[in-house]
Amino acid sequence: MKRFKLSSFRPAESGIRKALGDLEADIMELMWQRDIASVREIHKALKMDRDIAYTTVMTVMSRLSNKGILQKERDGKHYLYKPAVSKEEFSQTMFSSMVGGFKADLGSQALSFFVESLTEDEETLGELERLIQEKRKRIKE
Secondary structure, rough: OOOOOOOOOOOOOHHHHOOOHHHHHHHHHHHHHHHOOEHHHHHHHHOOOOOOOOOHHHHHHHHHHHOOEEEEEEEEHHHHHHHEEOHHHHHHHHHHHHHHHHHHHHHHHHHHHHHHHHOHHHHHHHHHHHHHHHHHHHHHH
């Protein structure tokens, strides 16, 4: 799993917005669609839906690069950016970080809260048991 810096957590938000600001999330969604892009290309795409300064987009993309979420490469006078992680890797790291933080803060109580919140039906319990058994097998190998 790739590592990058996540500094905030907003539980009321959905998806990647739990860990990224709205503009950061919008930029990353565009980057995952394009794979490689300049600030100018991302600015042009964002400008279709909102009034936003080029320098704002440049600053946020640079910060995403500093966090390790985007990579930047010099292309003449400008930079080209590409995702350092896939959307799936980002989501996995975000979730692992979140769960790890809860476990560090609350210990086994966090696991109890997690199980209680997810196990309202037999199907979910069965899936959780299956995943635990798979993990046990991998640990033994």
